[in-house]
Amino acid sequence: MIVVDRPDYLKRIEAFIDAPVVKVLTGLRRSGKSRLLDLVVERLIERGIDSDRIVHLNFDSLEHASLASAEALNDHLKKALPATGPVYVLLDEIQEVANWERLINSLLVDGRTDLYITGSNSRLLSGELATYIAGRFVTIDVWPLSFREYLVFRQTFSAANLDHADAEFARYLRLGGFPGVHMLPFDETDARSMIMDIYRSTLVRDVLTRNRIRDADMFERVAAFAIDNVGNPFSARRVADFMKSQRRSVSHETVLNYLAALEEAFVIARVPRYDLHGKSLLATDEKHFVGDHGIVNALFGYSDQRLPGVLENIVWAELKRRGYDVTIGRIGGAEVDFVGRRAEDVVYIQVAATIASEETYRREHGSLQAIADNHPKYVLTLDPITGGNDNGIRHRKIADFLLADEI
Incomplete structure (x- = not known):
């Protein structure tokens, strides 16, 4: 092999x-x-x-x-x-x-x-x-493949034309970074099936059995809720309320235990909010991301509605691979998608599918402009034309950012 x-x-x-x-x-x-x-x-x-x-x-x-x-x-x-x-x-x-x-x-x-x-x-x-x-x-x-590693695997195990970086990023976006998925010439259906097998075996072997969880159905529903809401803030009480609306009863304490068990198995990760003015962590409406973003599409299929969360998931994982501690920034009433800290280095990042509209441009840039320091600030998108620098805020394609040697 x-x-x-x-x-x-x-x-x-x-x-x-x-x-x-x-x-x-x-x-x-x-x-x-x-x-x-x-x-x-x-x-x-x-x-x-x-x-x-x-x-x-x-x-x-x-x-x-x-x-x-x-x-x-x-x-x-x-x-x-x-x-x-x-x-x-x-x-x-x-x-x-x-x-x-x-x-x-x-x-x-x-x-x-x-x-x-x-x-x-x-x-x-x-x-x-x-x-x-x-x-x-x-x-x-150890993380699933970064986009850079994914390209190496594709070059090693397939005859794909890697000159089309956007097409390869689109494939990485859909299928994620589990190495085994990219070692054989799977079509998308088979690849998603393999990811689902990984996900299910992880739930059974590393979560349900190890934590002696009795209500497997409720646990899987909570896991699916967290993954379906990747990149969206939510609380355990909100999950419990949602289950109640589905005529299922679960306490928010049980939801907290289920989320903690998923986090221990690296299926999801909790990312807290950080008040950039008050310099303190906030205890409400944390975000959760998935250990490999391919799980989202394997469970629910691709949708434009989930695209922003999946893009955030990819950028969050890249920051973690590079050794950054990551929080969600809060500045006044605005949000900064990611604040990355590594020793003395700090980076601020906004992630969006596009900033083609004036409203989106103002929203994504406005949060970064409200930060008074001179640490690097990025807006990362899928837009075909990038490279601008607006008052120190750099606009980059997500794929280019992932492949850069230094942030």
């Missing part, structure tokens, strides 16, 4: 090879964590490490079901690896192993294991793991 490089992640991982910390790769199921570990194995062998000192196990596979306890896995590693000298252990979907936190701590204590683990639930770093190895792990968030 061809394994495509993902250099941004590999650069970060390689910096920690042989460092006495656990390398923890987390992210949405099927976002490419397992393939990254394959690439890490290749790098280790390129460095001259004998393959008999490397063990790579994927606990999504039934092949390793007999090792799904800390004791059984520990016995296997003792038999499979040399008794002395450095060894390299890579464990995929480690949360499937009972009492795995104790095993990780034990491997760290022995002082000779270079350890890499992946998981599809943010609880991986909570509770006992943080207690066992506090200060001895580094987290690397």
Whole structure:
């Protein structure tokens, strides 16, 4: 099987090879964590490490079901690896192993294991793991393909003419960034079916089962509501009221628990509002975005009504990939779609399908013009003619912004 490089992640991982910390790769199921570990194995062998000192196990596979306890896995590693000298252990979907936190701590204590683990639930770093190895792990968030990575996959696995960047962005917009979707010549119907399979398996394996949720139907309805409202502010009480209008009863506390469970599995992410004048986070009407925007179209089909939210989702995910903390800006009665902060860097972004009308132009520019500082400000659209700079506000095509080396 061809394994495509993902250099941004590999650069970060390689910096920690042989460092006495656990390398923890987390992210949405099927976002490419397992393939990254394959690439890490290749790098280790390129460095001259004998393959008999490397063990790579994927606990999504039934092949390793007999090792799904800390004791059984520990016995296997003792038999499979040399008794002395450095060894390299890579464990995929480690949360499937009972009492795995104790095993990780034990491997760290022995002082000779270079350890890499992946998981599809943010609880991986909570509770006992943080207690066992506090200060001895580094987290690397793995996302589905960026638009730049998507183009590399298309070039590798298809005969597509990549000269037509707008057509490729339109395809990326509809199908999202799950790597497996772009490794075979799927038509759109088959691709959407594959995304739905990923989504359903994530709900069952990483949310329903793990959280012991009994009312699966209500949970799926809440999940669908959140995804259908990507980019729109809503509260748990609004979800509960909507369900009541559908003759279904659920408390807003239960909705909060369901949303938290979806967030732990990286299906959705909560993005808070930030008052740019008061310099404080706001507790009302947060927005939610999806771990991969392809899920929106797979569930509901493409529609112009959902397009603004999906475009925002794509830009939000790109900012997160680049290491920005992201909030929704509030300035007076106006909104800034995204405020990105990374160390001393700050960027303000408005996202719209088009600013062709004077009303839309004034709305999108007005919020940015109300910000008094000199940090970069962007309006990102699908408009064919862009490139202007109005009082420091730059108008860019979304695809060009995604492919830029620096923001």
